[in-house]
Amino acid sequence: xxxxxxxxxxxxxxxxxxxxxxxxxxxxxxxxxxxxxxxxxxxxxxxxxxxxxxxxxxxxxxxxxxxxxxxxxxxxxxxxxxxxxxxxxxxxxxxxxxxxxxxxxxxxxxxxxxxxxxxxxxxxxxxxxxxxxxxxxxxxxxxxxxxxxxxxxxxxxxxxxxxxxxxxxxxxxxxxxxxxxxxxxxxxxxxxxxxxxxxxxxxxxxxxxxxxxxxxxxxxxxxxxxxxxxxxxxxxxxxxxxxxxxxxxxxxxxxxxxxxxxxxxxxxxxxxxxxxxxxxxxxxxxxxxxxxxxxxxxxxxxxxxxxxxxxxxxxxxxxxxxxxxxxxxxxxxxxxxxxxxxxxxxxxxxxxxxxxxxxxxxxxxxxxxxxxxxxxxxxxxxxxxxxxxxxxxxxxxxxxxxxxxxxxxxxxxxxxxxxxxxxxxxxxx
Amino acid sequence: xxxxxxxxxxxxxxxxxxxxxxxxxxxxxxxxxxxxxxxxxxxxxxxxxxxxxxxxxxxxxxxxxxxxxxxxxxxxxxxxxxxxxxxxxxxxxxxxxxxxxxxxxxxxxxxxxxxxxxxxxxxxxxxxxxxxxxxxxxxxxxxxxxxxxxxxxxxxxxxxxxxxxxxxxxxxxxxxxxxxxxxxxxxxxxxxxxxxxxxxxxxxxxxxxxxxxxxxxxxxxxxxxxxxxxxxxxxxxxxxxxxxxxxxxxxxxxxxxxxxxxxxxxxxxxxxxxxxxxxxxxxxxxxxxxxxxxxxxxxxxxxxxxxxxxxxxxxxxxxxxxxxxxxxxxxxxxxxxxxxxxxxxxxxxxxxxxxxxxxxxxxxxxxxxxxxxxxxxxxxxxxxxxxxxxxxxxxxxxxxxxxxxxxxxxxxxxxxxxxxxxxxxxxxxxxxxxxxxxxxxxxxxxxxxxxxxxxxxxxxxxxxxxxxxxxxxxxxxxxxxxxxxxxxxxxxxxxxxxxxxxxxxx
Numbered sequence: 001x002x003x004x005x006x007x008x009x010x011x012x013x014x015x016x017x018x019x020x021x022x023x024x025x026x027x028x029x030x031x032x033x034x035x036x037x038x039x040x041x042x043x044x045x046x047x048x049x050x051x052x053x054x055x056x057x058x059x060x061x062x063x064x065x066x067x068x069x070x071x072x073x074x075x076x077x078x079x080x081x082x083x084x085x086x087x088x089x090x091x092x093x094x095x096x097x098x099x100x101x102x103x104x105x106x107x108x109x110x111x112x113x114x115x116x117x118x119x120x121x122x123x124x125x126x127x128x129x130x131x132x133x134x135x136x137x138x139x140x141x142x143x144x145x146x147x148x149x150x151x152x153x154x155x156x157x158x159x160x161x162x163x164x165x166x167x168x169x170x171x172x173x174x175x176x177x178x179x180x181x182x183x184x185x186x187x188x189x190x191x192x193x194x195x196x197x198x199x200x201x202x203x204x205x206x207x208x209x210x211x212x213x214x215x216x217x218x219x220x221x222x223x224x225x226x227x228x229x230x231x232x233x234x235x236x237x238x239x240x241x242x243x244x245x246x247x248x249x250x251x252x253x254x255x256x257x258x259x260x261x262x263x264x265x266x267x268x269x270x271x272x273x274x275x276x277x278x279x280x281x282x283x284x285x286x287x288x289x290x291x292x293x294x295x296x297x298x299x300x301x302x303x304x305x306x307x308x309x310x311x312x313x314x315x316x317x318x319x320x321x322x323x324x325x326x327x328x329x330x331x332x333x334x335x336x337x338x339x340x341x342x343x344x345x346x347x348x349x350x351x352x353x354x355x356x357x358x359x360x361x362x363x364x365x366x367x368x369x370x371x372x373x374x375x376x377x378x379x380x381x382x383x384x385x386x387x388x389x390x391x392x393x394x395x396x397x398x399x400x401x402x403x404x405x406x407x408x409x410x411x412x413x414x415x416x417x418x419x420x421x422x423x424x425x426x427x428x429x
Numbered sequence: 430x431x432x433x434x435x436x437x438x439x440x441x442x443x444x445x446x447x448x449x450x451x452x453x454x455x456x457x458x459x460x461x462x463x464x465x466x467x468x469x470x471x472x473x474x475x476x477x478x479x480x481x482x483x484x485x486x487x488x489x490x491x492x493x494x495x496x497x498x499x500x501x502x503x504x505x506x507x508x509x510x511x512x513x514x515x516x517x518x519x520x521x522x523x524x525x526x527x528x529x530x531x532x533x534x535x536x537x538x539x540x541x542x543x544x545x546x547x548x549x550x551x552x553x554x555x556x557x558x559x560x561x562x563x564x565x566x567x568x569x570x571x572x573x574x575x576x577x578x579x580x581x582x583x584x585x586x587x588x589x590x591x592x593x594x595x596x597x598x599x600x601x602x603x604x605x606x607x608x609x610x611x612x613x614x615x616x617x618x619x620x621x622x623x624x625x626x627x628x629x630x631x632x633x634x635x636x637x638x639x640x641x642x643x644x645x646x647x648x649x650x651x652x653x654x655x656x657x658x659x660x661x662x663x664x665x666x667x668x669x670x671x672x673x674x675x676x677x678x679x680x681x682x683x684x685x686x687x688x689x690x691x692x693x694x695x696x697x698x699x700x701x702x703x704x705x706x707x708x709x710x711x712x713x714x715x716x717x718x719x720x721x722x723x724x725x726x727x728x729x730x731x732x733x734x735x736x737x738x739x740x741x742x743x744x745x746x747x748x749x750x751x752x753x754x755x756x757x758x759x760x761x762x763x764x765x766x767x768x769x770x771x772x773x774x775x776x777x778x779x780x781x782x783x784x785x786x787x788x789x790x791x792x793x794x795x796x797x798x799x800x801x802x803x804x805x806x807x808x809x810x811x812x813x814x815x816x817x818x819x820x821x822x823x824x825x826x827x828x829x830x831x832x833x834x835x836x837x838x839x840x841x842x843x844x845x846x847x848x849x850x851x852x853x854x855x856x857x858x859x860x861x862x863x864x865x866x867x868x869x870x871x872x873x874x875x876x877x878x879x880x881x882x883x884x885x886x887x888x889x890x891x892x893x894x895x896x897x898x899x900x901x902x903x904x905x906x907x908x909x910x911x912x913x914x915x916x917x918x919x920x921x922x923x924x925x926x927x928x929x930x931x932x933x934x935x
Contacts, residue, residue, distance in 0.1 A: 279798055280790040287786065290775045296734060297764065297772040298787035299755030 042353065044406050045399030046367070053392045054086045057384060061085045089382045096377020097370035108252035113373065115246060115258040121369025122327075123320045125265045127347025128365050129272050130316035132356035136276060137309030138289030143188055143203025144317050144344030146210035147181040151318025152339050153214060154180030156325045159236030159333070160223075169239035170326060174264065177322025178315045184210070185314015186307055193303030199310070207344070215337050225334060233335035242327040261323035268316060272358040275312070285309050317344065349397045368393060431455050432477075432508070432588050432619060436486035439472055446472040448643040449486065454588060454619040459610060461630045462623045463662055464640035465833075465861035470623050473640070474590050477621075478510045479503040509586025511577040513593045519566030523559050524548050527580045551582050556612050570719070571602035578609065582618075589613065590621045595629055599719045600889060600921035607633050625662070625862075627655045628890075663862045673873045676712045676897040683707035684881040685850050690740030692726045700726045701737065702905035708850075708881035713872070715896030715913070716885040719924050723905035724885045725767060728854050731883070732764050733757050744850050758787055761849030763875075765839055765856060767885070769832075773839040776828030780820050781809035783827045784842050808845075816841040817867065833864030840868055844875065851875050854885040869895060889917060889924070 058064050064085045067078040095102070097117045103109040127144055134141035141147075155177030162169040188206065191197045217223050218231045225232045245263075246256040276282040287295040288305035296302050324339050350368055354361030375389030399406050432454045439447040446469045454460045464470045475481045477488065479497035488495045490506060497503050503510075517526050524544045533540040533547070548561040557575050565573060574594060581589055591610075595603045610620055610633060624630060630637055630651065637649040639661045647661050685708040692701035701723045708714045718724055729735045731742055733754040742749045749757050758764065766772035774783050785794050785805050793804045809823040818837045820830055827838055836857070843851070853872060857865040872895060876882050886892050892899055893913055900910045901923040909929040911920065923929060 274799075278800055278802065280795040280800055281798060283782070283789045283795075283800060286778065287775050290777045291771075293772045294775050294786065296754065297732065297766050299753070299758045301753075301755075 041403045041406050042355075042400055044410055045396050048399050048406065048409065049392050049395035050090070052395055053388060054090075056388060056391060057086050057089045058082045060384075085382075089378050089384045089388075092378040092380075092382045092384075093371070093374035095374070095381075097374030106251045108246070108249045108256060111246070112252070112256060113377070115256045116373035117366065117370040118262055119257045119259070119369070120372040121365040122259075122261045122265050123323055123341075123343050124346060124350045124368050125361060125365035126261075126268055126316050126320045126323070127343050128350035128354055128361040129265075129268050129358060130313045130320070131347050131351035132354060132358070132361050133272060133276070133285075133316065134309055134313040135351060135356040136289050137285040137305060138292065139189075139192075139199050139306060139309055139313070141185070141188075141203060141310065141313050142200050142344075142348070143185065143206050143314075144320075144347050145340050145342075146203065146207040146344070147184045147314040147317035148321040148324070148340045148344050149210040149214050150184040151177035151181035151314075151321025152325045152335060153217065153321070154318070155322035156233065156236055156335050159240035159326060160234055161237075162240055163237050164239055166239050166243065169237060170242055170260075173236065173240045173326055174242075174319060174322045177318045177325075179318065181318020181321055182311045182315035185317065186311040188314075189307035189310030192310075193306050199306075211337075211340075214335065214339070218335055218337065223335070225332075231337050232332065235332045235334045236326060240326055241333055242323060257327075259323070259327045261319075261327045264319060264323070268319065269358045269362055272316075276358065281308060317347075320347075346393070349393060352397055353400055367396075431491055433489040433492075434473070434477070434486065435489065437473065437476060437483045437488070438485040439469075439476060439481060439483050445643050447476070447483070450640070450643075450645055452638055452645070454621055456587070456619050457614050457617045458635045459614055459620045459622055459633055461634035461637045462621055462640060463625065463627075463630055463637055463658065465625055465662055465863075468640045468662075468861075469643040470640055471592065472643075474510065474592060474621070474623060477503070477508060477590060504584050504586075507585060507587035508590065509581025509584060509588070510590040511574065511581060511592065511594060513596060515573050515577055517565045517573060517576060519564075521565060522561065523563050523565060523568075523576050523579075524561040526565050526576060527561075527583055531584060547583055548579060551579050555582065555609065555616065557582075557609055569602075570597045570721070571599070571605065574598070574602075574606065575609070582613075586618070588619045588621065590623070592623045593625075594622070595624065595626065597720060597887075599924050600917060601925050603629070627658050630658065631655065659862060665863075671869045671873060671894045673895075674877075676709070676876065681710060684710040684745055685883070686741075686743045687731070688741045688743075690727070690730060690742070691738045692723075692730050692735060693738050694726075699738075700905050701730060704740070704905075704907055706900055706907060706910065708883060710881055711876055711879045712898070713876050713882040713884055713896045715892035715899045716883065716902055716907075717889055717892045717899050717920055717924060718887065718902035720887045722902045722924075724854070724887075724902055726905075727902070728764075728767065728852060728885055731757075731852055732762065755787075761847060763843040763846070763848040763851040763853075765843050765851075765853040767854035767858065769835050769839050770828075774827050774835060777826050779809075779824045780813070780818065780827050780830070780838060781805050781823040783838050784809050784812050784823075784845075786842060788842070788846060812838075812841040812845055816871075831861070832859040833861040836860050836868065837864055840871060844871060848875065848880055850881050850883070852883045852885075855888075856884065856886065857888070857891060858886075889920060893917065893920070 064078070064081045067081040071078045096113055098114055099110065100113055103112070127148070131141050131144060155173045158176040159169070159173040162172060184206065188199050188202050191202050192199050215231070218233050223233045225234050242259040242261055244256065245258045245260060247254050249256065276286065284295070284300050284305050285308065287298070287300060288302050292302045295305065320343055321339070324341070325333060325335060346368065350364045351361060353367070354364035371389045371392055375386045378384045378388070379386045434450060434452040437447050437450045438445065450473060452462070452473070462470050462473070472481065476483050477497070479499045479502050482498070488497060495506055497506065518529065521529070524541060527548050528539070528544040533543050545561040548559065551557070552559050557579055559572060559575050559579060565576060568576070574597070578589070594606060598606060610622070613620060622633065634651045637651065637653070637658070638645055639647045639649065639658070641662060641664055646664070649658060649661065686706070688705045690701055690704045691699055694700045704727060706714060716724055716727070726735060730737045733749070733752060740750070744760060744762065747760060749760060749762070752760065770776060775786065782805070785808060789795050789800060794801055794808070806823060812818065813820060813823060816837045818841065819834050827835060830838070840856070851872070856868050856872060860868065872882060872884065884892065884895055896913045898910055899913055899915065899920065900907045901920060902908070903924060903926045909923050
């Protein structure tokens with residue numbers, strides 16, 4: 001990861017380095033911890049998660065469990081059955097996410113699994129960038145869900161009505177999505193800057209508001225799909241759909257779902273990199289996030305920084321909403337009550353895994369996208385519940401969040417004297 | 430009880446904070462541990478208090494090796510510590526604070542009566558006057574410190590460690606502390622007194638151990654001269670006096686004036702109470718006072734971080750009162766905050782970034798929303814060179830630097846833009862002697878270039894040696910403005926709230 005300014009905590013091990021700011025509390029400290037961790041810990045966390053996932057696969061398979069009942073008379077049976085079950089599951093995961101060597105050989109089927117991975121990774125990447133950006137400004141944006149939904153609603157509203165030329169309609173719909181998410185996010189920043197309301201509480205509440213608003217909206221005559229019984233809105237106009245990227249491939253290219261949302265996401269990565277490392281606004285956001293008192297003393301407006309951070313974070317989430325409606329969420333390109341697909345929350349884990357840096361988030365999003373895409377193949381061919389993927393994702397983040405645990409398991413030498421430093425913080429803080 | 434440290438070594442990664450340190454403290458002795466900030470004094474004391482484990486060496490009490498795995502075992506071994514930042518619960522009474530961690534109980538209830546009795550008994554035995562029923566938060570800092578000492582003594586401390594105890598005290602309170610220390614010495618307590626103030630060492634120490642860069646570099650007796658101690662501590666000759674010419678009298682009017690400035694805290698008390706003063710071009714006005722008498726709020730109000738109830742702040746004829754902090758900085762106000770870690774620096778950001786913390790969007794560093802990273806780096810290289818900032822690289826997080834170098838980063842940043850006035854608070858708090866010398870010279874240079882300088886410091890020596898006039902703050906008011914050659918005694922009395930007329934009459 002080639003993030004430019006090496007963002008690290010002041011060494012906890014120099015006890016006399018003067019008045020270091022008091023250690024941040026609770027949530028902020030956990031986030032800092034994760035953001036500052038090393039790449040090695042991340043890789044090992046993935047390895048560990050797969051290991052514990054394997055145990056779950058073994059335990060949940062009735063046949064394999066049976067072989068363990070006579071483990072001591074014939075341990076070979078249990079071990080080989082376990083090996084086979086785990087191998088089959090993870091094999092299917094790989095075939096579904098990266099490449100399937102058994103498929104008939106042509107370009108479309110060869111790149112099919114990986115294009116699915118990228119399709120799944122697209123909203124995760126955009127969402128991860130959104131949350132990561134807020135992290136860097138010291139804000140814990142739990143409101144991805146709400147911002148995403150507002151973005152989806154705005155994108156759909158434009159998408160319903162515009163029949164116009166293909167590119168124009170899609171672009172306007174995405175812009176509407178950005179605006180919807182950005183304003184909904186900025187509202188949080190505004191409340192925080194003006195009233196000091198904690199963003200976590202506000203965003204959680206606004207999530208409820210957005211979900212309920214969406215559910216109500218879908219039932220209104222203007223939006224409802226009158227041909228269907230389930231809660232579903234009209235479809236957006238064909239012109240507003242995001243064009244697919246690989247449909248030109250011969251022999252099955254048409255079935256590949258990868259769409260232009262990926263290009264938007266890649267552009268967003270470059271934008272966020274520039275914003276954080278090269279722009280004056282990003283400098284302000286990072287200063288406000290890392291030490292608001294110093295930022296204020298240097299003449300920056302902390303409130304403005306928080307509003308801008310939430311505006312941009314919400315805007316990126318709004319793009320996720322737009323790509324959900326205009327791209328992949330359902331075959332109808334319509335609003336449904338579950339349009340957010342939990343992305344607002346998965347994005348938090350992606351951002352944590354990507355250590356809130358744009359480049360790191362790319363890798364994290366691809367990893368999670370691969371788990372998602374592969375998980376479906378695993379469910380289909382190995383009969384493993386898709387929930388295992390959720391467990392794997394949760395385990396990865398758990399291990400990333402607890403570096404001492406990972407270091408302990410792998411007997412790595414940790415950052416020296418961390419316990420002592422903690423004790424000393426307790427005394428000097 | 431004799432305490433011995435033998436060959437104590439403590440490493441933090443590549444940094445050797447303590448390198449084979451030997452130290453011996455005898456009963457009835459005040460042993461001074463003298464060293465600059467970052468020399469390793471606090472690390473050593475944290476080892477002695479069981480907070481850190483030494484990598485090598487051992488601690489012996491009466492010749493027997495002792496293993497300390499936490500403050501609890503240190504307390505049990507008879508070691509008591511008074512931290513620089515008090516570990517008291519402000520809303521508890523003195524007795525409750527003393528009892529905390531060592532609660533006396535009667536059945537399921539706390540035994541307040543016996544706790545009070547215990548406090549009274551200890552305070553009488555050592556002549557440490559404290560009221561067991563007073564709420565700690567209401568007590569002056571000097572008395573709070575006494576509570577900490579009582580707390581250590583009630584746990585039968587035979588070795589008392591005082592970590593920079595005078596940093597928060599007025600000269601009078603310091604003298605009282607010294608009286609208490611002498612009394613404890615007579616009672617047979619061994620005292621380790623950590624400090625970097627040479628005058629105090631000479632006033633109270635029986636023996637002196639000087640530490641530099643984690644090593645014991647020498648021992649001395651109190652009759653060593655200040656210059657000898659200073660050069661031992663810093664490792665080279667240092668000038669203890671600030672060399673400056675008298676301020677040139679200027680015929681022009683004041684360059685900076687504050688009128689009738691009042692700031693109220695949330696509780697509605699006037700923490701800055703109708704303050705007014707003028708500073709001439711090329712003059713240093715020092716503000717002396719015990720911490721917490723409104724200096725912090727005065728500085729914040731001048732920068733515009735807090736909104737005063739009323740009052741005006743005028744710089745070169747321009748009223749700053751309605752301007753934002755950013756506009757005041759742009760108007761040429763240089764601002765060095767009292768707490769650099771909290772208000773002056775973003776610890777996780779690089780030295781280079783911190784050097785442009787209030788300039789990042791100005792040409793040449795920022796243009797149309799985009800930053801010129803090359804210019805930022807070039808600026809950093811120049812400032813590091815000019816201000817002799819000791820850092821391994823300009824990309825190093827500023828929080829990793831020593832206190833003195835962190836302060837130099839703040840000073841370098843503020844002095845590297847065109848200033849019309851400099852407000853500098855606690856310029857050398859937690860700064861080593863070498864950096865202190867340098868920062869003092871830069872302040873005088875600003876003055877000599879004709880700028881008004883407002884210097885706020887709780888170090889009376891610093892105020893006296895740098896200022897042309899001294900304003901004494903007490904209870905949110907400037908109680909007197911006196912020439913810089915007024916005696917320390919008189920200023921000390923004013924700082925403690927004595928009636929200015931009585932002091933002047935003396």
